[in-house]
Amino acid sequence: MTEFNPFFSDLRERIDAVDSLVSVGLDADPDRIPEHLRGKDLPRWAFNRRIIDATHEYAACYKPNAAFYEDADGWRSLRETVAYAHGKGVPVLLDAKRGDVGNTAREYAELLEYVDAITVNPYLGRDSLDPFLSREEKGVFVLCRTSNPGGADLQGLELESGEPLYRRVAALADRWNEAGNVGLVVGATAPAELEELREAVPDLPFLVPGVGAQGGDAEAAATFGPADGVGLVNSSRGIIFAGEDAGERFHKAAGQAAKRLRDRLNRHRE
Amino acid sequence: MTEFNPFFSDLRERIDAVDSLVSVGLDADPDRIPEHLRGKDLPRWAFNRRIIDATHEYAACYKPNAAFYEDADGWRSLRETVAYAHGKGVPVLLDAKRGDVGNTAREYAELLEYVDAITVNPYLGRDSLDPFLSREEKGVFVLCRTSNPGGADLQGLELESGEPLYRRVAALADRWNEAGNVGLVVGATAPAELEELREAVPDLPFLVPGVGAQGGDAEAAATFGPADGVGLVNSSRGIIFAGEDAGERFHKAAGQAAKRLRDRLNRHRE
Incomplete structure (x- = not known):
């Protein structure tokens, strides 16, 4: 039994309560926010609030990507969004992919004051992640095998030991998991590697991106993503922009897309 | 001759005009800003402005680390800081260490609208860096061998080919350098690796952190950092907090520290 x-x-x-592994990616791209919200004070917040209203019954968590909030209004929108999600009882995982050294890493770890979990980049090694790992009550998802085409450029390099780099990263993350607060990011676009990694590190929950717009394998995601029932399968654009042509009813389509993904994943859960 | x-x-x-390789790291840690500035509207901007006034004669560039500006007031402070540095004729390199996939990477690359160069993390591979690399007029510094104690955890792993991972990253960055816009981040705390990398990729300018508070090797940094005369040696806390005990005259000490580092590096430049 995993601790x-x-x-x-x-x-x-949360997963049990809503019977869902779905992570809803709040990538509130300002260029794709519906016309009628663009005049609002904080359009990204107005957009996210409606998405949360429509999807929270199917959401195991929300995953805003920090890239879409990196300006003054963006950070205000993000803070409002996190508070609203919490009000609905849904945890928030900030997809920040941070990794930096010493005092700077400590500064980035302050982001965990506002959210429940974060994604981090392992390239700078253990001490760069310590300020995150030492937040024992939070979640820290280490990038391992990502869902993009170039994911293998570094992650797939064969080490002298015979294993690919991403396997070593998984083993290191497992070793760093002293507080039971570590997960991995493993893309759904590489289903064979998902299965291989689930076997290698049975105790680490996976966050599996790439099942929506990126066309990854939902069956593999639902089967191998969870560790002891706990894991997340993310879709961002496939949910939040499902109603892009629906005008003021855009959020209804988002709610339906979230429900569809939940049901599709549930057909493959153990 | 490097293009x-x-x-x-x-x-x-700029390096020729001020006869300096010094990058001044603007890590405006709110907890270390002098008392008398903390009541200002934007304390980090007030701090940076005084630091820039005192150091710009010795600065080849300014390098704010994004970690210290990740909130609403922070982004406003950063924008003011960048504009002010530009007013003094000094380029700005944003130390963001970003790396993300697809549409998200494009969003991060928007940061290059405001600054002249950026640091990026290679763990997600070529396509994650394309939105940065395609800004042909900007600078893109790829993390290669970092100055922190855990830098070797991943970067030093031996590949099946016999080379360490950081060597492969340098070779990849060299291949990605189609527009002459790529540099590497190589820490001064590993002087032997600095020399080895300078030989391996003679055309790529290095940004060398770690000579100040981290105690790295200034001679190796000045000798092997530049490619054809172009490179940067960064000190952050060693300059900007040099006057931490000097009260309202803190910036004078910062100016002296920047000048001292410039002169020390110049003794070892070719």
Whole structure:
């Protein structure tokens, strides 16, 4: 039986309550926000609020990507969004992919004051992640095998030991998991590697991106993503922009897309 | 003769004009900003403005680390800081260490609208960096061998080919350098690797962090950092907090520290 920390325990409760592995990616691209919201004070917040209203019954978590909030209004929108999601009882995972050294890493780890979990980049090594890992009650998802075409450029390099780099990263993350607060990011576009990694590190929950617009394998994601029932399968654009042509009813389509993904994943859950 | 793009050509002019390789790291840690500035509207901007006034004669560039500006007031402070540095004729390199996939990477690359160059993380591979690399007039510094203790955890792993991962990253970055806009981040705390990398990729300018508070080797940084005379040696805390005990005269000490580092590096430049 896997020992989970408070974040993963809460996530398990949430997954059970809504019977869903779905992570809704809040990539509120300003260029794709519906016309009628663009005049609002904080259009990204106005957009996210409607998406949350329509999807929260199917959401195990929300995953805003920090890239879409990196300006003054963006950070205000993000703070409002996180508070609103929490009000609905849904945890928030900030997809920040941060990794930096010493005092700077500590500064980035302050982001965990506002959210429940974060994604981090392992290229700078253990000490760059310590300020995150030492937040024992939060979740820390280490990038391992990503879902993009170039994911293999570094991650797939064969080490002298015979294993690919991403396998070593998984083993390191497993070693760094002293507090039961570590997960991995493993893309759904590489289903064979998902299965291989699930076997290699049975205790680490996976966040599996790439099942929506990127066309990844939902069956593999639902089967191999969870560790002891706890894991997340993310879709961003496939949910939040499902109603792009629906005008003021855009959020209805988002709610339907979230429900569809939940049901599709549930057909493959153990 | 190395072919440089507009960013590196401008940087060369700046290096020649001030006879300096010094990059001043604007890590405006809110907890270390002098008391008398904390009541200001934007304390980080007030701090940076004074640091820029005192150091710009010795600065080849300014390097704010994004970690210290990740909130609403922070982004406003950063924008003001960049504009002010530009007003003094000094280029700005945003130390963001970003790396993400597809549409998200494009969003991060928007940061290059405001600054002249950026640092990026290679773990997600070529396509994650394309939105940066395609800004042919800007500078893109790829993390290669970092100055922190855990830098070797991944970067030093031996590949099946016999080379360490950081060597392969350098070779990949060299291949990605189609526009003459690529540099590498190579820490001063690993002087032997600095020399080895300078030989391996003679055309790529290095940004060398770690000579200040981290105690790296200034001689190796000045000798092996530049490619055809163009390179940067960064100190952050060692300059900007040099006057931490000097009260309202803190910036004078910062100016002296920047001048000292310039002179020390110049003793070892070719």
